[in-house]
Amino acid sequence: MYNGTLTGIRTNKLVDEKSPYLLQHAYNPVNWYPWNEEAFEKARLEDKPIFLSIGYSTCHWCHVMAHESFEDEEVAKLMNDTFISIKVDREERPDIDNIYMTVCQMLTGSGGWPLTVIMTPDKKPFFAGTYIPKTSKYGRIGMIELTNKTKELWSQEKDRLFDSAEHISQRVKEATKNSPGDLLGKEVIDLCFKQLSNSYDSKNGGFGNSPKFPTPHNLLFLMNYYRINKEQKALDIVVKTLDSMSMGGIYDHIGYGFHRYSTDEKWLLPHFEKMLYDQAMLTLAYTECYNITKNTYFKEIAESILEYCNRVLLSKEGAFYSAEDADSEGEEGKFYVWSIKELRDILDDQELELLSRVYNLKESGNFKDEATRRFTGYNILHLKEKLSEVSEDKYDDNLNSTLDKIRKTLFKKREQRVHPHMDDKILTDWNGLIIGALSRAAAIFNREDLAKAASKCADFFIGSIEDNGSLFHRYCKGQWNISGNVDDYSFMIFGLIELYEATFNDRYLKKAIDLMNEQIKNFWDDEGGFYFTSSNEEEVLTRIKEIYDGAIPSGNSISFTNLFRLSRITGETKYEGYAEKLQKAFSDIIEESPIAYTQMVSGILLSLSKSEEIVVVGDINSDEFKNYISNIRSVCTPASVIIAKNANESNPMIHEIADYTRYQDRVDGKTTIYICRNFTCNEPVTSLSEAISMIGKI
Template sequence: MNKLAGETSPYLQQHAHNPVHWYPWGEEALQKALQEDKPILVSIGYAACHWCHVMERESFEDEATARIMNEHFINIKIDREERPDLDHIYMDAVQAMTGAGGWPLNVFLTPDKRPFYGGTYFPPVKAYNRPSWKEVLLALAQAFKERRSDIEEQASNLTGHLSQSNQFGTLSASIVNIPREELFNREQCDTIFRNIMAQADKTWGGFGRAPKFPGTFTIQYLLRYHHSFDAPEALQQALLSLDKMLQGGMYDQLGGGFARYSTDDRWLAPHFEKMLYDNALLVDTLCEAWQLTRNPVYAQTIKDTLAFVEREMTDAQGGFYAALDADSEGEEGKFYTWSKAEVDAILGEKSPLFCEYYDVTEPGNWEGKNILWVQRPLSAFAAEKGLDAGALQEQLHASRQQLLAARATRVRPGLDDKVLLGWNALMIHAYAKAYAALGDPHYLDMAVRAMDFCWEHMRREGNEPAFYHTWKAGQGKHPAFLDDYAFLVRALILLQEVTGNQDWLSRARQLVELVIARFSDEAGSYFYYTTVGQRDVIVRKKEVYDGATPSGNAVMAANLWYLAIAFDNRHWDGRALDMLARLAQTVVRYPTSFGVWASTILQMVKGTRELAVVGPEYLARVQEVNDCYIPFKVLLGAEKDQPGFPLLQQRERAGETLIYLCENYHCIKPVNYIEEIINLKK
């Protein structure tokens, strides 16, 4: 009776042999619940989730527990990465009920899909101040039979709450019509900065207490705020956050790449899963830090992280895989941790220095084992030991390579090899940005190859450029969501900037037109997460929080602003301003939850540099522009004037390559090199 064997999701495949009668989300399960008038148990997780594995071993593989589930419920398993729309809805419901959320997410629905009870991990016996999973199952089964009216009332209240949560951003028309200079001002940017710093950990970097997430959007705001207003404190906190992450166990000191978050304040102990999106967003941020500081550590980390992505998370056809598991051989972090005896045996006489530098000890620094991390920068450690920093760096590199080779013989963590459109777009953007910052053409090749993969394999049939959300084993599934399209447009915009090929920008415009047609809300301001006509969700949600990944609405606002300038579309820039103005007060108050929005407010205050490069040497000049740190720009380049692109019209001069700096299409005298534009970076 378990119906998951035919699914392509690695997470659902992990549960295909449970004695639970699992169904995938779909008509068969939903109709069965209505016909038998049974409550639905929806259990949501993802392939790299440690606690999902724990609950599976403890409860879903247990015959006695499965019998209770099968008798009283229609049981549905969902991969949150395949169906983030359902995850958003039912996570919101559980957070409203309990004040907390996470995965595994276990939520109970009426037969018509409305939530009435839920939680996250439940232990097999009562523990951690939580009831046992069996107790929960039996109590809810009894309540559904004996107190149905109470359950229906709770379901109605929660569904009403979900609908009400879409009612945000109210703003009077008179305010919307205020000029941009009055809607957005320096005081807002300063308040955002102060509110960020109020949450900043000034010792270990990051924001808030453990568990600590990377906070890339907040770090980017601080970098851009410093660049805009010469604020050393902002730069210091941004770089401290990056440096401590790079030195910590959250960063894989041997193989490159970042884990999802740290369980402690010091970035020592991660949950060891590696997600594609985190690595993309951290590369993005490190590129900006490199351009601003030219610190070679940032450049090297970009290279090492992208080498990891190419080595371990890239499909042979060019797409990028979703995640690597936290567990191997049933144990969290086993692949990544070391005993001192193992290190000594591999490194021999080099071991003492290596162990001191990376904090490898006999008792261990985490659960009796050692996570490699750096407590003192290499230069300080070398000075303390009286060693040449260059020689020390070479020795440590050689030792890391030995350990990496030894680690390669271990049982590897599971790979979630589905290809997600939005996460791929984030990584395409990261590769294109790495090419812009570091100039390595291989990064551009990787970005273009992945975009070609998405365009070839994830397009849905029909005349419109509509896409699937996920792809695996030659099969695309589920209509793409708002953030898929938003991130894809963002990646296309940057590909145009680094290649000078306007075809990418034309594709971006096509997709924006599709998003406006299929995702717009009734007021024509924000965008729903799901496409029009989708019937299996109880509410169409509008997501605006910048969480682990950016909000699709936040990215669409920035996309609309950019493309409005590129194509001289006044309606699009008006809509972008409307979206931003309606949320501005909330963004200023809670900037760490609205980091992408915060940067767009900063852009409105500082202005957008409109840059046009025209002439036979345009590609070289475009690369020189991209090498500079200019966070708020629209950049177009071409050999000749281009019809349909206002910035590229009437710019051509025979035999010359010229750079135009413009605002509202009014340009200062063109120059031959970017360095000639005085104060461009400010």
């Protein structure tokens, strides 16, 4: 046992870690180890199985299992006698989580966190599950029974456990192999749209029943499908879903930002944690919907999400923290809900009446406890109709200003509550997404402040690469650690490409290309696709290649689009070659159920669509140039790319990046536009209206 102490309190070996999740367990009576060779060597020397627990700091059921079992002296004693226990933060080590989650889904048909795995000292699993109560109930084995049973089997039937572990490990290796197929065409794209249409909830928006996840990449695919195929139903699904989510309780109407998911089909009762990646992906979805519809409502929601990120998640370095917990003071959602009694002490009668009517508040509460099915006495603010559609009453003349005043009053009061725990580690992959979201919003909304925020965040990571020589996965408490995985590379490349298109700073495009080349060198499989981990890193059971687009898109899906876009920008056909081979590597599995791979299918849709390389040459800091870019953005296809060349530089970096721009100059000293298809360009034009009329026509 680790006998470290901190102010006289017993600690375990997690006390020296940086991860907020591991530190939450540093004072457990369980003798936790971080994932390291010391733990596995100790298991071999003491002839004990490994108990592996994987979770994250804002995970509600991880907290529940910790309180019930890992903080319990009886359970801890049994665990310490039976196991060498290892804690892993899934957000720090997604490589470990991916492997053992595959095991759990293979053995049980489902997965989730906390993830519980029991395995041999050589990392081969023979048991997997998720949340486990202290004692057996509801048909679920308890920690006490599981530990005693494992101890008995390890003592009496170890050979059988090892045989089972070997068999499971081989199944995992087989399951993670893929056989290359053919390039996919329009059929798989149309099937993806059909599957999304069939699972669409036309009453409440979103897909399927409860629980409901935002899955913004589904919506981004549908918007690309609409723009390219002019299929109105695709846009209608997006608009209804984005409307419904922003009116529901999954959206924080007081402090902004979106909660993780809705436990019901109406988007009312959320799982209250807030994740950085959800904010980023939803910003992209609302921004793109505004770009298509020009409905300012979607712009306002996107800007409110970014306001939340900048106010709550922004670190002093300019990068963004990972998440806010669902729980505060030991209760899920306590920070966010309101009783009528409390509101009476804050608002006057007229304000309370208006708030209750507009946001559907009730004396008995407006949601039920899931266990008792009784109303809780608390309320979650939500709308049944947009504020612009609220029926006439005496507040009509200044309804929005009155509600905004009430919101600010409630926000100020809520700030006095105990806040949910903040997971303050900075993850490269999720920050890549928020850089992309800030950049896209900056470009579409003409918000220079958002571009500056994206640049500051990107510069933090670029500086790290220059200092450390490569991309790391996690920064926490002043320390970089854990080598970058394919998500870190692909998401950061995505963010940098978006940042280039928002600022036309060639430095960001050059860094995206450098990272892409490094990703290919260290992650590429010659049979096609990218492994999740670098060839230089530890192999846990096997190296896997992720393609499933779950809560966030997979690194391979994002990489496909990155490769396509970089090939269009640079004229380097090698990137398109990698993209084709990547698609072939997964084509058979995508073809079976494209709805599970919507980000990848969206990339395929773009690759098959009419695209143009639009080069604008001029003074990139001038108002005229910015006006040209803004108008071109509004009409070009989603598969097209815009490249800017600064005529004030004698040898701009873009010449090195995209050689075909070398001889494209201004005509008569005017801002000049070259519209190209497959790098064959038409005659340059200086008239914006003429250029607009030509885009999409050549």
